[in-house]
Amino acid sequence: MRYILKISYDGTNYCGFQKQVNKITIQGELERCLSQVLKDNISITASGRTDAGVSAIEQVCHFDCEQELDKHKTMKYLNVILPQDIQCLSIEKTTLSFHARKSAKKKTYEYLFYVGSAVPVYDKFATNIGYNIDISKMNSACKYFIGEKDFSAFCASNTSVVDKTRTIYNLEIKPIEENLYKLIITGNGFLYNMVRIIMGTLVSIGLGKISVLDVENIINSKDRAKSGKTMPSKGLFLKKVQY
Amino acid sequence: MRYILKISYDGTNYCGFQKQVNKITIQGELERCLSQVLKDNISITASGRTDAGVSAIEQVCHFDCEQELDKHKTMKYLNVILPQDIQCLSIEKTTLSFHARKSAKKKTYEYLFYVGSAVPVYDKFATNIGYNIDISKMNSACKYFIGEKDFSAFCASNTSVVDKTRTIYNLEIKPIEENLYKLIITGNGFLYNMVRIIMGTLVSIGLGKISVLDVENIINSKDRAKSGKTMPSKGLFLKKVQY
Numbered sequence: 422m423r424y425i426l427k428i429s430y431d432g433t434n435y436c437g438f439q440k441q442v443n444k445i446t447i448q449g450e451l452e453r454c455l456s457q458v459l460k461d462n463i464s465i466t467a468s469g470r471t472d473a474g475v476s477a478i479e480q481v482c483h484f485d486c487e488q489e490l491d492k493h494k495t496m497k498y499l500n501v502i503l504p505q506d507i508q509c510l511s512i513e514k515t516t517l518s519f520h521a522r523k524s525a526k527k528k529t530y531e532y533l534f535y536v537g538s539a540v541p542v543y544d545k546f547a548t549n550i551g552y553n554i555d556i557s558k559m560n561s562a563c564k565y566f567i568g569e570k571d572f573s574a575f576c577a578s579n580t581s582v583v584d585k586t587r588t589i590y591n592l593e594i595k596p597i598e599e600n601l602y603k604l605i606i607t608g609n610g611f612l613y614n615m616v617r618i619i620m621g622t623l624v625s626i627g628l629g630k631i632s633v634l635d636v637e638n639i640i641n642s643k644d645r646a647k648s649g650k651t652m653p654s655k656g657l658f659l660k661k662v663q664y
Numbered sequence: 665m666r667y668i669l670k671i672s673y674d675g676t677n678y679c680g681f682q683k684q685v686n687k688i689t690i691q692g693e694l695e696r697c698l699s700q701v702l703k704d705n706i707s708i709t710a711s712g713r714t715d716a717g718v719s720a721i722e723q724v725c726h727f728d729c730e731q732e733l734d735k736h737k738t739m740k741y742l743n744v745i746l747p748q749d750i751q752c753l754s755i756e757k758t759t760l761s762f763h764a765r766k767s768a769k770k771k772t773y774e775y776l777f778y779v780g781s782a783v784p785v786y787d788k789f790a791t792n793i794g795y796n797i798d799i800s801k802m803n804s805a806c807k808y809f810i811g812e813k814d815f816s817a818f819c820a821s822n823t824s825v826v827d828k829t830r831t832i833y834n835l836e837i838k839p840i841e842e843n844l845y846k847l848i849i850t851g852n853g854f855l856y857n858m859v860r861i862i863m864g865t866l867v868s869i870g871l872g873k874i875s876v877l878d879v880e881n882i883i884n885s886k887d888r889a890k891s892g893k894t895m896p897s898k899g900l901f902l903k904k905v906q907y
Contacts, residue, residue: 431784476785478841500782508782539743539751541674542719542901545788597840598721658785 423517424490426455426465426482427510432654434506437473438480447471447507451482454502458495461486468525468662472614474654476546479510481662483521490514519664527590527663528611532604532620533597533656543601548656554627556594556602562626563592565636566619573643575619576612577651585612585643592619605660614651621649666760667733669698669708669725670753675897677749680716681723690714690750694725697745701738704729711768711905715857717897719789722753724905726764733757762907770833770906771854775847775863776840776899786844791899797870799837799845805869806835808879809862816886818862819855820894828855828886835862848903857894864892 428451436444440452448465455463467482492512499509518524533547536554543549569588576585591607604620622639625631631639631649639647671694679687683695691708698706710725735755742752761767776790779797786792812831819828834850847863865882868874874882874892882890 429781429783429785431788478783478785505787506784508784510781510783538672538753540672540721540753541749541751542672542721542789544748545674546785 422487422489423483423485423515423519425511425513425515425519425521426451426484427512428477428480428482429508429510430477430480431506432471432474432476435473437475438467438470447480450504450507454499455484457502458498459486459488459490461488466521468521468528469610469659471659472654472657475657475659477659479661480659481521481525481664483515483519485517521662524664525610525662527607527609529605529607529660529663530611530616531658531660532606532616532652533601533658534604534620534624534652535601537600540600546656547601548653550624550627554624555629556627558629558633559623559627560594562623562633562636563594565633565640566592570640571643572612572615572640574639574645574648575615575622576645577614577618578645580613582612587612587615594623616657617652617654618645618648618650620652620656623649624652625649665730665732666726666728666758666762668754668756668758668762668764669694669727670755671720671723671725672751672753673720673723674749675714675717675719678716680718681710681713690723693747693750697742698727700745701741702729702731702733704731709764711764711771712853712902714902715897715900718900718902720902722904723902724764724768724907726758726762728760764905767907768853768905770850770852772848772850772903772906773854773859774901774903775849775859775895776844776901777847777863777867777895778844780843783843789899790844791896793867793870797867798872799870801872801876802866802870803837805866805876805879806837808876808883809835813883814886815855815858815883817882817888817891818858818865819888820857820861821888823856825855830855830858837866859900860895860897861888861891861893863895863899866892867895868892 436446438447440448463484465482465484496509496512534550535543535547567589571586573585589608594604679689681690683691706727708725708727739752739755777793778786778790810832814829816828830853832851
């Protein structure tokens with residue numbers, strides 16, 4: 422039987438989602454705790470990995486097991502055993518045709534950032550991008566990223582992925598509070614560090630280091646050296662996975 | 665000479681704002697660091713204390729010193745010495761007629777809360793109020809708190825304050841994200857635990873334990889036993905002080 426497991430985590434203290442030997446990861450903790458609750462050896466498949474330090478408001482996984490589960494009881498026991506920074510949102514039965522990664526249609530990430538002086542409360546979840554940043558320039562550059570494109574210029578160089586074409590459905594910056602903003606990006610998939618490099622490129626645009634009109638050239642160049650720096654993982658959240 | 669010091673802090677790891685012997689407090693750290701930077705014995709006066717665990721996006725203080733200060737240099741040095749969870753936003757010269765507490769006209773606090781399953785990222789700054797809460801009921805109760813009233817029913821019993829009349833200019837709940845909300849409250853001053861007890865009363869209303877129509881009776885009763893519980897300090901932020 423196959424179950425959908427929705428989870429939420431603060432990735433600050435983890436070496437990313439994917440299980441690794443001798444490292445504490447989200448997948449490692451989830452599999453350890455779920456195996457303990459179900460007294461079985463459970464493997465978990467997520468919609469995708471998140472990098473070290475990246476959090477998820479809602480991540481979707483699936484797992485198979487032999488038993489018919491009491492969903493509420495299992496979720497309750499699982500949340501007692503799980504570390505406080507990983508929590509189960511829901512468990513639902515599904516069919517074997519569902520696959521957390523392969524069936525995913527769209528993913529939305531958010532990158533939280535703020536401008537101006539350091540605000541310790543914001544530092545808990547957002548990245549400070551400093552003073553004198555033109556947010557409206559950043560916003561006007563967003564439209565150039567939308568569509569089906571080869572995003573090679575926005576992919577960390579140490580990747581084995583060959584096809585770097587992805588479709589971005591939406592990219593925009595919205596204010597949350599005075600000085601605090603979020604970048605919202607929805608796509609059919611993301612390359613390694615892609616959101617953090619797009620964010621770094623937008624910061625360079627906001628600082629006037631890259632012109633808004635250069636964005637198309639940077640995309641067309643397929644050259645990682647032409648785009649902005651990779652922003653810190655703090656501030657990046659997997660918000661939603663759509664099927 | 666008198667200076668206005670604007671600061672921002674994450675109060676999680678402090679025993680409140682006010683200096684106390686053998687306890688780590690915001691005021692204690694500020695005075696220690698500012699005295700070190702100015703090589704003088706500096707006393708700080710804030711717009712008001714915040715309780716243990718309460719944070720400030722922008723708190724306003726004043727201090728006196730003999731020297732003419734280089735504002736930017738002083739701020740820079742101060743921020744290097746201050747703990748990372750207390751940071752100086754600005755230093756500005758003012759006149760001796762300005763007093764951070766006595767000159768304050770309005771203060772705005774925000775209480776961040778969320779409903780539904782535990783979300784570890786939200787737990788960093790907001791309080792989970794559980795399932796099946798009627799936010800629209802909470803919102804419709806807000807108007808009864810607005811105006812000049814005796815808020816004895818919303819004051820912790822262990823207080824020495826005699827006059828418990830305060831004026832609330834605005835009280836409303838606004839959505840931030842799906843399931844995440846903030847209560848915004850602006851008043852000319854607040855009694856001990858007042859925001860947290862008003863929030864606890866609104867939660868009781870959202871849960872159907874107190875009727876919206878009972879709010880006026882609770883206020884008129886001046887009886888702390890009739891209002892809701894004191895909500896946790898996590899989620900409470902001093903947002904702005906107006907002069």
